[in-house]
Amino acid sequence: PQARPDPSPARRRPRPVVNRDNAGFWDGVAGHRLLLQRCDSCAALRFPWLPGCNSCGAADWSPVEASGRGTVYSYVVVHHPSLPGRSGPYAVALVELAEGVRIVSGITGVPPGEVRIGMPVELGFERVDEELELPVFRAAAPAEGGGPQPLEVPVTRTLVVAGAVASRDFQDVHHDAEAARENGSPDMFMNILTTNGLVGRYVAEWAGPSARLRRVAIRLGVPNYPGDTMTLTGRVTAAGDDGTVELSVTGRNRLGTHVSGTVAVSIPGPAPAPGPGPGPDPA
Structure with missing residues (x-):
């Protein structure tokens, strides 16, 4: 045959x-x-x-x-x-x-x-x-000076109230506009735990799902009031051989700097892939 x-x-x-x-x-x-x-x-x-x-x-x-x-x-x-x-x-x-x-x-x-x-x-x-x-x-490991793209976060009443409730912060200035005005504020405002969570999410989404947040250290400035927009920016300030990356993060709104601080995140190093992906387009 x-x-x-x-x-x-x-x-x-x-x-x-x-x-x-x-x-x-x-x-x-x-x-x-x-x-x-x-x-x-x-x-x-x-x-x-x-x-x-x-x-x-x-x-x-x-x-x-x-x-x-x-x-x-x-x-x-x-x-x-x-x-x-x-x-x-x-x-x-x-x-x-x-x-x-x-x-x-x-x-x-x-x-x-x-x-x-x-x-x-x-x-x-x-x-x-x-x-x-x-x-x-x-x-590759992130290079110093790099970092995530800016992220605009609309500060809505829903975000302010939901963040306070989710973090079990029941102070009325974070969910009751009238109570906030009685305490001298022009409106209710975002609590620090919501800001902390937004900063952590900003870095974690940039670093990828395998990354682990190791430290979030922030300082608050001007308040985040409903109707404003906070723009988060970040920059890599140090990258260790063990995969730990440190970033400086800033969040600004129309009043000025709402939050500033540093975030440390562990990013797993590149592992050998099971096989090569497609090569560059030669055309």
């Missing part, structure tokens, strides 16, 4: 299309370097590789090696359909490199459900099979 054909090639990952316009990029991958193009005329960086500058149209360019550090700009978690040599779930992200250009790549080192916008990542290379190696990005 005639031998059945070997089905293994059908299970291999799809091969990237290499042509004269992007061959230099794949030469860099072979040497474990992520190469961008820099226009010789206007110095604009670009990716993916193109024969001409998309800023000024000039044809001359030079290769530039990227630092390999970036952040997740957006992402999706792919569950279906499966690809040859790859089944879901896995995370595919648009990574904004430190140089300012963006690249589509798989994210490894964390479960797909824990990828977050703004998460710091760093370049790695995954051997897919004996013929193919792809650049991917792995979760």
